[in-house]
Amino acid sequence: MFLGIDLGTSSLKALVLDVDGAIVGSAAASYSMSAPQPGWSESDPQDWWQAAATAARQAAGDHAAEIAAVGLSGQMHGVILSDDLGQPLRPAILWPDLRTRRQLDPYRELGEALRRKLANPPATGMAGPTLLWLRDHERPQYRAAQWALQPKDWLRLRLTHEAATEPSDASATLLYDLSTDYWAKDVLDALDLRLDLLAPIRESAEICGVLTREAAEHLGVRPNLPVVGGAADTAAAAIAGGLLDPGPAQLTIGSGAQVVAPRDRLAIDSTARTHVYRAAAPDRWYAMAAMQNAGLALEWVRATLGTSWAEVYAEAFAVPAGAQGLIFLPYLTGERTPHFDPAAKGAWIGLGLGHGRGHLLRAALEGVAFAVRQGLEALLATGVRSTDLRLAGGGTLDPRWRQLLADVLERPLLATPVSDASVLGAALLAGVGFGAWPDAQRVAAMAAPPQLVAAPGPDTQAYREPYLRYRQLYLPIAAALS
Numbered sequence: 001m002f003l004g005i006d007l008g009t010s011s012l013k014a015l016v017l018d019v020d021g022a023i024v025g026s027a028a029a030s031y032s033m034s035a036p037q038p039g040w041s042e043s044d045p046q047d048w049w050q051a052a053a054t055a056a057r058q059a060a061g062d063h064a065a066e067i068a069a070v071g072l073s074g075q076m077h078g079v080i081l082s083d084d085l086g087q088p089l090r091p092a093i094l095w096p097d098l099r100t101r102r103q104l105d106p107y108r109e110l111g112e113a114l115r116r117k118l119a120n121p122p123a124t125g126m127a128g129p130t131l132l133w134l135r136d137h138e139r140p141q142y143r144a145a146q147w148a149l150q151p152k153d154w155l156r157l158r159l160t161h162e163a164a165t166e167p168s169d170a171s172a173t174l175l176y177d178l179s180t181d182y183w184a185k186d187v188l189d190a191l192d193l194r195l196d197l198l199a200p201i202r203e204s205a206e207i208c209g210v211l212t213r214e215a216a217e218h219l220g221v222r223p224n225l226p227v228v229g230g231a232a233d234t235a236a237a238a239i240a241g242g243l244l245d246p247g248p249a250q251l252t253i254g255s256g257a258q259v260v261a262p263r264d265r266l267a268i269d270s271t272a273r274t275h276v277y278r279a280a281a282p283d284r285w286y287a288m289a290a291m292q293n294a295g296l297a298l299e300w301v302r303a304t305l306g307t308s309w310a311e312v313y314a315e316a317f318a319v320p321a322g323a324q325g326l327i328f329l330p331y332l333t334g335e336r337t338p339h340f341d342p343a344a345k346g347a348w349i350g351l352g353l354g355h356g357r358g359h360l361l362r363a364a365l366e367g368v369a370f371a372v373r374q375g376l377e378a379l380l381a382t383g384v385r386s387t388d389l390r391l392a393g394g395g396t397l398d399p400r401w402r403q404l405l406a407d408v409l410e411r412p413l414l415a416t417p418v419s420d421a422s423v424l425g426a427a428l429l430a431g432v433g434f435g436a437w438p439d440a441q442r443v444a445a446m447a448a449p450p451q452l453v454a455a456p457g458p459d460t461q462a463y464r465e466p467y468l469r470y471r472q473l474y475l476p477i478a479a480a481l482s
Helices: 045-066 104-108 112-118 127-137 139-144 151-160 185-191 213-219 233-240 295-304 309-316 357-380 399-409 421-434 440-445 460-481
Strands: 002-007 011-017 023-030 069-074 080-082 147-149 207-210 226-228 249-253 257-263 275-278 285-291 327-329 347-349 389-392 413-415 451-454
Touching: 002 045, 002 151, 002 421, 011 045, 011 421, 023 045, 045 151, 045 213, 069 151, 069 233, 069 421, 080 139, 080 151, 104 127, 104 185, 112 185, 127 139, 127 147, 127 185, 147 151, 151 207, 151 213, 151 226, 226 421, 233 249, 233 257, 233 275, 233 285, 233 421, 233 440, 249 357, 257 357, 285 357, 295 309, 295 357, 309 357, 327 357, 327 460, 357 399, 357 460, 399 413, 399 451, 399 460, 421 440
Parallel strands: 002 069, 069 226, 249 389, 389 413
Antiparallel strands: 002 011, 011 023, 080 147, 207 226, 249 257, 257 285, 275 285, 327 347, 413 451
16 A cells, blocks of 8 residues: 655645555645744644544554555645754745745846756746845855755655655746756756755656654654655646646646646747646656636635635525626735736725625635636647646535636546545656556556536626736736736
């Protein structure tokens, strides 16, 4: 059996998979994200460490002694400065963090040849700009650090006492040369950043160490189990969903939202509105539209308006499509695709005395769906030709929300039976590394066939004019409030 661990933004999930691909146990443990200053996003890695023990023990249950290997996935872009054994020197800086606006300027000043090697537009919250900020503002910690790691790679270091990363996470740091599949040494030199902070690069299914006795006791499993490279959460979800070859696209809604399309060649977006990263398999890539504010924005709306999730759906869907003219811009942490504007702000626009809490909730759901549609359109404009759109992630389970998405996107939506695809992908990669399956391609072929869960319905027409208004509102609102 194989243990998968997914280190998310607000919770850690664990899943145990047998050699037939059946899930025999799963669990989750949550933790908080802090904002020491406005626009900052941090987490205490020790909270992740405790959550790993809680979730792994619950997921393994009576099967703990049968687990043969461990795989990891995790939120992308974050940075943890640590010593050689994984003790953090400061809280982790996460992907929604906005403190690095000024650190984007050195990236914009790089020559065209260097920028092309990175193959991605610079954005706040990504590891490269974050390291520039740490170098400039927390030099003692920056100089003392042995490693600067992404979240799941930090967890692996704690589990094995061996540092490593893999291409799907490394390619999303703005420090990686996608043309050579290695760290971009000339970019690091131009930015005056330390190459020695970056971990050795291994493959996603490659064994990168074994569980120490202390870590095994912490997780409640046997020591010396192999731990594989794993993958960034989006790449792991694509493996679990069977997306390695061009064709389908996948929509994941968690704290953020991503639309992913597999590629069999490296293709850079000349408009700099979308990303391209390495997949969790050799000679495979994926194009991605990344929207910062999905579940993160909806959770803020829910908490601010004092509702439960049951009340969110009940009250929102008691209001007709279009929320009677109310529009929500979900840019609470700036935005990436398509604007790449860390100064973008959120707003409800069009409020009147006739609007109540249900209208605010409905507009929030619609605003996130409009952001997803704009991201999907940006991705399709790069030449992606998707045959269908599949759902992944726990943020797309409610059938009314799925219907709203299908209506706004004007596309049928398909889903596989597994909602937490990233943690499943981590377990599958552990199985490949152990030798239960020959490679990631074979694992992707094991994915359950997707089933139609929503198709555009009568409300489709009602969203067309609000969506056009949504697209037009970004620039004046962002300029007025930034």
